[in-house]
Amino acid sequence: MTEIAPAGPVRGTVEVPGDKSISHRALLLNALATGSARVRGLLRGEDVLRSLAAVRALGVQVDDDGTELVVHGTGKLVEPDDVIDCGNSGTTTRLLVGILAAEPFFSVLTGDGSLRGRPMGRVVAPLRSLGARIDGRGDGTRCPLAIRGGGLRRGDHVLPVASAQVKTALLLAGRREGASVREPGVSRDHTERMLARMGAGLTVHDGGTHLVLEPVERLDPLDVDVPRDLSSAAFWLVAASILPGSSLRLPRVLVNPTRAGVIDALQAMGAAVQVRPIEAAGAEPVADLEVTAAPLRGTRIAGDLALRCLDELPVLAVAAAFADGDTEIRDAEELRVKESDRIARVCVGLRALGVEVEELPDGMIVRGGRPTGPARIDARGDHRLAMAFAVAGCAAPGGVRIDGSEGVATSYPGFWTDLSRLRA
Ligand code: S3P
Numbered sequence: 001m002t003e004i005a006p007a008g009p010v011r012g013t014v015e016v017p018g019d020k021s022i023s024h025r026a027l028l029l030n031a032l033a034t035g036s037a038r039v040r041g042l043l044r045g046e047d048v049l050r051s052l053a054a055v056r057a058l059g060v061q062v063d064d065d066g067t068e069l070v071v072h073g074t075g076k077l078v079e080p081d082d083v084i085d086c087g088n089s090g091t092t093t094r095l096l097v098g099i100l101a102a103e104p105f106f107s108v109l110t111g112d113g114s115l116r117g118r119p120m121g122r123v124v125a126p127l128r129s130l131g132a133r134i135d136g137r138g139d140g141t142r143c144p145l146a147i148r149g150g151g152l153r154r155g156d157h158v159l160p161v162a163s164a165q166v167k168t169a170l171l172l173a174g175r176r177e178g179a180s181v182r183e184p185g186v187s188r189d190h191t192e193r194m195l196a197r198m199g200a201g202l203t204v205h206d207g208g209t210h211l212v213l214e215p216v217e218r219l220d221p222l223d224v225d226v227p228r229d230l231s232s233a234a235f236w237l238v239a240a241s242i243l244p245g246s247s248l249r250l251p252r253v254l255v256n257p258t259r260a261g262v263i264d265a266l267q268a269m270g271a272a273v274q275v276r277p278i279e280a281a282g283a284e285p286v287a288d289l290e291v292t293a294a295p296l297r298g299t300r301i302a303g304d305l306a307l308r309c310l311d312e313l314p315v316l317a318v319a320a321a322f323a324d325g326d327t328e329i330r331d332a333e334e335l336r337v338k339e340s341d342r343i344a345r346v347c348v349g350l351r352a353l354g355v356e357v358e359e360l361p362d363g364m365i366v367r368g369g370r371p372t373g374p375a376r377i378d379a380r381g382d383h384r385l386a387m388a389f390a391v392a393g394c395a396a397p398g399g400v401r402i403d404g405s406e407g408v409a410t411s412y413p414g415f416w417t418d419l420s421r422l423r424a
Contacts, residue, residue, distance in 0.1 A: 002386075002405040002416065004393030006373075009245035009293065010422040016233045018043035018226035019254045020411050021164070021190050022284065024051045024091045026224040027062070027071060028099065029194050031055040032175065034075035037221035040068050043229065045411045047089035054084050054096055075218055079105035083144070086111040088339060088381070088410050091165055094123050097145060098169025101132035102176055104150030109143055114339050114381065116143045122161065123169045130155050130173065154215075155179040161334065162307055164188040171195065171202075171213050178215045185209065185307045188258045193283035198222045208258075227254035227286045231384075232412045234262045234312040236422070239391045240291040241271045242322040248422070250289040252278070257285075261301075261308025265316055269296040269323055298325030298368050306331045306363070311338075314388040317346045320366035321355040322395055329363035339410075340382040349377045349389050353396050373398030383410040390419060 023043040028051055030037040042048060055071070056062055059078030063070045077099075086092040086109055093109055097120070100107045110116065121141035124134045130152040136145035154177040157170050162185035170181050171191060186208040195202050198221070201214030233250045240246035255263070255275060266273050272294040280286035296319055301309065306329065309316060313332055320327030335342040347359040354372035358365040373396035379386035386405045393400030408415045 002390070002402045003399065004390050004402065005399045006397055007243070007394050007423045009243050009247070010236065010239050010394070011247050012422055013249045013251065014236050014418055014422060016228045016236070016250060016253065017045065017412055017414065019229040020045060020047060020231065021091065021188055022224065022226050022254070023048040024095065025168075025190055025194055026226060027051045027055050028095050029191070029198065029219070030071040030073055030221055031058065031060040031077070032075070032099065032172070033073035033198060033219040033221040035221035036070050036072045038068055038070050038223045039226065040224070041226035042069055043226065043411070045413055046087055046409050047092060047411060050085070050087045050089045050092045054086070054092060057082070057084055071221070073221055077103055080107050083108040083110055086115060086143075088112050088115055088407075090115060090118055090339070093120070093143065094165035094169050095172065097123050097127065097134070097147065098172040100147045101127040101130070101134065101149040101173045102152055105148070107147050109145045109147070111143055119337055120145060122163065123166050126155065126157050126170055127173055132173070152177055155181075157181045159183040162187040164191070167191070167211070171211065174213055175216045175219070179213045180211070182210045185304060186258055187307065188256065190256070190284070194222055197283050225280070225282050227280065227282070227284055228252050229411070230254050230259055230262065231311045233289060234315050235387045235391050235415070237262065237266055237271065237273055237289070237291050238315045238319045239394055241266065241294055241296060241319060242395045244293050246291070246293040248291050250291070252286055253289050255285050255287045258308060261305050262312035262316060264305060265299060265301050265309055266319065268299045269319060270294055271296060296323035298323050298327040300328045300330070302328070302330035310334060311384060314342055314346050314384050315391060317350065317364065317366055318388050318392045320368055321350055321353065321371050321392065323368035325368050327366045327368060329366070330360065331362055333362040338382075340380045340385065342382070342385065345380065345382065345385055346388070349375070349385065352377060353392060353400070371396040373400055376401045377403070379404040379407060381407040383407040383412065387412065387415055394423070
């Protein structure tokens with residue numbers, strides 16, 4: 001349990017940790033390469049450490065001096081001698097299912113209670129259609145999943161839901177035979193950017209919604225300097241916006257357009273967020289961010305914008321609670337199958353803070369005003385809920401008490417330390 005008392009402004013510089021999506025991919029994609037790749041700025045969150053342990057369990061040597069990791073890919077994985085525990089990490093699980101579906105050996109993936117409740121059929125069904133033998137609870141729709149891979153056909157997939165994890169899994173499963181993947185919207189494109197730099201024949205069509213991967217002979221190792229995570233920066237963008245007198249600088253943050261919807265949404269609400277692009281050697285756009293407090297107004301977050309800020313919607317709902325007027329969040333049904341049902345849990349939490357909120361199947365309408373508190377919030381171990389409500393607690397007169405707050409280590413282990421430092 002963590003208690004957050006209301007406080008004054010947040011000020012200073014905050015170096016948020018490395019991007020979670022890119023950290024996973026830096027390990028998992030380089031594990032498939034032939035040669036050694038250096039990775040700097042890796043997020044040392046629990047989810048990424050699961051990917052690191054998995055890569056090692058698959059026979060890939062990874063040296064780690066605490067600052068830099070070197071992944072020594074040999075172009076070959078070996079059968080793991082135990083079950084791979086993916087913990088809370090959906091990205092580790094789904095990307096690994098794709099990777100392992102193409103490997104001619106037996107492997108089993110499982111995870112914690114939250115992960116075992118998350119849908120896996122969306123990746124298992126298309127892989128089965130290519131000839132992968134995958135079994136699991138609920139006819140392969142839930143972990144544990146048992147995989148006997150290899151001998152796949154070339155895939156031609158049309159995804160019903162835009163998902164970077166599923167898209168990536170299908171591209172990685174198709175690394176030997178090739179694959180075509182179409183999705184209804186453009187999900188985050190880190191995999192495409194990295195695979196292209198690793199020498200894969202990957203072409204992007206129809207505004208990013210259709211990817212074609214040619215059979216890959218060998219992947220070159222790719223050095224990665226991981227930019228900082230905009231999803232983690234989002235908590236500070238909102239905290240600084242709603243706490244009068246605040247002023248924060250967030251250096252070297254990833255601003256990939258498929259991820260940067262939170263900046264667009266906050267700016268539409270009147271937030272004073274400045275984006276100063278900087279030179280970065282890697283595949284991704286990076287910027288220094290600056291934010292000062294500003295009065296917020298309600299907005300509408302739907303369609304493509306909702307997809308580009310899906311992970312940040314809980315903290316955007318908190319921003320909406322402190323804004324003038326209503327904020328409507330739509331087209332975000334995927335939020336119900338994240339680490340928790342984030343639509344339901346955000347509505348419960350906001351109501352506990354005295355905020356009027358209408359729950360919708362695919363989102364919510366938050367009636368802005370002044371949340372009151374004190375409130376007791378159960379984050380159910382969901383990292384993004386714990387951090388979003390910590391931000392609310394800083395600005396709500398009565399503060400909040402958060403149960404299940406230990407979950408922040410999933411993506412932002414230093415969050416509580418940064419919070420106390422910035423409020424001091
Ligand atoms: C991720 C993709 C997103 C996101 C998740 C990380 C990734 O999920 O919510 O936190 O690294 O590929 P989708 O698979 O729904 O796009």
